[in-house]
Amino acid sequence: MALLRRLAGKCFGLLKDPPRGLFCGGSQPGWTERCIGAKRHLLSEDVIKLQDFQQRKLAVAHLITGSEGNYIELFRQKMQRNELILRDELKLLLHLCQSADDMQVAREAINRYHAENRNLLYGDFKFGPLFMRLCYELGLEHMATATLTDKNLKGFFIDTTSFNIAMDMLFIKGWYESAMEVLRSMRSQGVPFNKDTVTLATATCYKLNTAESYRICTTLIEEEQTKGNFIPRHAHCFSVALALRQNDLEKAQTLYSQIMNTDSKLCQNIKVLIKAMLGKFVDAISILSAAMLPKSPYFVKKTEFSQEVVDLLRLRSEGGPHELNVDQIVTRLEQASQVTRQTLDDMLCRTPTGKRKPAPMEEQRRTSRRTLKPLQSTLWSE
Helix, strand or coil, X not given: XXXXXXXXXXXXXXHHCCCXXXXXXXXXXXXXXXXXXXXXXXXXXXXXXXXXHHHHHHHHHHHHCCCCCCHHXXXXXXXXXXXXXXXXXXXXXXXXXXXXXXXXXXXXXHHHHHHHCCCCCCCCCCHHHHHHHHHHHHCCHHHHHHHHCCHHHCCCCCCHHHHHHHHHHHHHHCCHHHHHHHHHHHHHCCCCCCHHHHHHHHHHHHHHCCHHHHHHHHHHHHHXXXXXXXXXXXXXXHHHHHHHHCCCXXXXXXXXXXXXXXXXXXXXXXXXXXXXXXXXXXXXXXHHHHHHCXXXXXXXXXXXXXXXXXXXXXXXXXXXXXXXXXXXXXXXXXXXXXXXXXXXXXXXXXXXXXXXXXXXXXXXXCECCCCCCECCCHHHCC
């Protein structure tokens, strides 16, 4: 259809590089029984790029405003006439979807486009992340799962990012079985895993907390190590926590020993938990005591320990020779405000900060504000 092609051509350059200034915008339950339902995502904005995607959608919608006819409806009619779907038309369609009904049209268009171009390369552009960001934005996790696992679409989602975004979305909603289904589909289609995939997979296994998920988690870690791939500390922590939940203390120690840098709050809490469950109270007391030492400046935040971790340590040492020492060091930590209500599960299922963008440097002035004469040296600058 001529109108669809004109609109696609009109927006093609914008989809590649939208103008930045266009839009602004105890007997409590034990630790293993309380690890439920984190709602925070595990991927940073650097990976999901939802804000950038939404800016592009706004810019495209701005350009389309005033064009004759509704693009989504025109596209639906085009498919009913069984006309050929062009790449730029599909790209534009995905940038204009605003509802679940629009996404149904997009899903049908993807099926048609893949069937028509199954034996052709799609070029550098990947539709998968675009479709998954739409599902992420509109809360369509079931559509994301069904689309990624559709055997008729095998070869369409060839990038790791699409599967990672879907698993992150399912993790947020607590659909851990579906996230595992996406992971299995990813492997069966031969899509390579990256460090984000490993983190999401171990997190999902940790949440499922079954013998099968534990086997999958440990196997995945071992496979990645055999390949010489980097395993994120966050993924290691999930695997250690799962080993503890499965009461495999020996494996938990082994996995923890593979973490290169254990200075983080999460690692220190896990270490105390391991020592408490092993009955190594002297080691646990040593870790807590080291966190109390004034070896860092006052403005540097000292390590905090979860209330549930120190409670477990107290419980395990109760009635033994180390009960008094444990109680004393925990009391000192509480007085120093180094005991937090944040659970270990909260620490594990944290929202990542992503890469920090460098602050823009102020352009150096070349003219004096006072005399309006050129500055001869930076040493004379005001």
